[in-house]
Amino acid sequence: MRLTNRTKRLVASPIAEAHAWLAHRDSTRQLLDLSQAAPSYPTAPVIARRIAEVAKEADGGRYAPPPGLPALNEAFSNELSRDHDCSISPTQILPTAGCNQAFCVVTSALTEPGDEVIIAVPYYFNHDMWLKLDGVTPRYLEADEGGSFSLDKAAGLISERTRAICVVSPGNPTGHTLPPDDLEDLFLFARDHEIALILDETYRNFRASNDPSHQLYRYEDWDQTLVTLHSFSKDLAIPGYRVGAVVAGEQLIYEILKLLDCVQISAPRIGQEAVVTGLNEAGDWRIEQADRINQGLNQFRAVMATEPGGFQLASSGAFFGWARHNFDVPTAEVVKRLVLDHDVLAIPGTAFTPSDDRWIRFSYANLQADQFDEFGSRLSEMNGA
Numbered sequence: 001m002r003l004t005n006r007t008k009r010l011v012a013s014p015i016a017e018a019h020a021w022l023a024h025r026d027s028t029r030q031l032l033d034l035s036q037a038a039p040s041y042p043t044a045p046v047i048a049r050r051i052a053e054v055a056k057e058a059d060g061g062r063y064a065p066p067p068g069l070p071a072l073n074e075a076f077s078n079e080l081s082r083d084h085d086c087s088i089s090p091t092q093i094l095p096t097a098g099c100n101q102a103f104c105v106v107t108s109a110l111t112e113p114g115d116e117v118i119i120a121v122p123y124y125f126n127h128d129m130w131l132k133l134d135g136v137t138p139r140y141l142e143a144d145e146g147g148s149f150s151l152d153k154a155a156g157l158i159s160e161r162t163r164a165i166c167v168v169s170p171g172n173p174t175g176h177t178l179p180p181d182d183l184e185d186l187f188l189f190a191r192d193h194e195i196a197l198i199l200d201e202t203y204r205n206f207r208a209s210n211d212p213s214h215q216l217y218r219y220e221d222w223d224q225t226l227v228t229l230h231s232f233s234k235d236l237a238i239p240g241y242r243v244g245a246v247v248a249g250e251q252l253i254y255e256i257l258k259l260l261d262c263v264q265i266s267a268p269r270i271g272q273e274a275v276v277t278g279l280n281e282a283g284d285w286r287i288e289q290a291d292r293i294n295q296g297l298n299q300f301r302a303v304m305a306t307e308p309g310g311f312q313l314a315s316s317g318a319f320f321g322w323a324r325h326n327f328d329v330p331t332a333e334v335v336k337r338l339v340l341d342h343d344v345l346a347i348p349g350t351a352f353t354p355s356d357d358r359w360i361r362f363s364y365a366n367l368q369a370d371q372f373d374e375f376g377s378r379l380s381e382m383n384g385a
């Protein structure tokens with residue numbers, strides 16, 4: 001048997017790599033784990049009850065209809081239509097096994113090997129990994145200091161093989177939310193170049209504002225250009241039940257269903273049932289979680305304002321802080337010292353950028369309210385280290 005270089009030349013998941021350091025720890029101090037962006041809290045009681053019920057129902061373990069449980073498509077189309085003051089049809093929604101799968105099937109439906117997709121840097125690492133695995137070349141569009149993108153730079157990356165431009169807002173790893181006007185500029189740019197704008201909105205409900213995240217669904221022909229990707233993993237704290245969604249035109253969804261049929265058949269029924277309950281009955285709980293995480297953001301920013309250990313916070317929001325270290329060693333070494341000597345687990349920025357520019361991602365949302373000061377003290381221990 002021969003293993004393919006397509007997978008061999010990629011690193012394993014950066015999360016798994018960071019966790020591998022835990023085996024080398026000999027500290028007895030409690031670890032502060034700011035590595036993963038998965039909710040560290042349980043799902044809403046009403047969702048947990050529904051999951052238990054579905055497990056006992058006669059059809060609880062059956063495949064779900066591939067285009068999605070009608071109740072989910074309806075509940076989510078209602079939510080998006082309400083939030084964006086527009087009309088999204090249930091047929092423009094396709095549940096997937098998480099937002100990662102949503103990205104994979106969308107880009108596979110839009111590209112052929114050798115094609116190119118522009119991805120905003122810093123990128124969400126699985127986007128970069130998947131494109132490379134699928135034989136697609138990622139072209140990197142660097143964000144400016146404020147987190148926006150220059151359309152001139154983007155235009156410089158367009159070739160006849162470009163099929164899409166992809167942005168994540170709020171961003172992972174930066175937490176930066178792109179303003180609706182920036183998203184509109186990107187939409188018009190994509191439309192002019194006859195490519196897709198893929199917008200990953202995994203953290204949409206963790207924004208500080210309740211205003212619509214964008215106005216793009218108001219364009220009558222939005223679905224000829226825009227594809228939005230969603231995750232219920234964080235929003236409803238059910239990452240293990242694997243549900244996300246694609247929101248797109250029916251023609252694209254029809255093609256994606258062929259891909260989904262091969263790899264997944266349909267998104268898990270039990271997860272979809274959990275989402276239906278979450279969307280219809282866990283509204284207050286969702287707001288409480290988002291509020292709590294936003295309060296954590298204020299604590300995190302207050303701690304980072306003192307630049308503990310020389311770490312400078314460049315951007316933060318919705319789960320993440322994106323900070324620069326000032327050590328003259330590779331970032332992997334800094335992350336190793338953080339975990340082995342200072343009991344803080346974080347992800348090196350090299351997971352999200354093509355080169356080592358001294359970045360580190362901290363998932364502050366994993367900290368409890370009483371852990372922020374301790375986190376700051378531990379970073380300060382790095383001074384002079």
Ligand SMILES: Cc1ncc(COP(=O)(O)O)c(C=O)c1O
Pocket residue numbers: 037038097098099100101124168172200202230231232233239243244
């Ligand atoms: C930007 C982004 N997209 C997608 C995902 C994957 O989410 P899911 O669990 O729905 O596959 C994540 C998870 O961290 C993410 O940060």
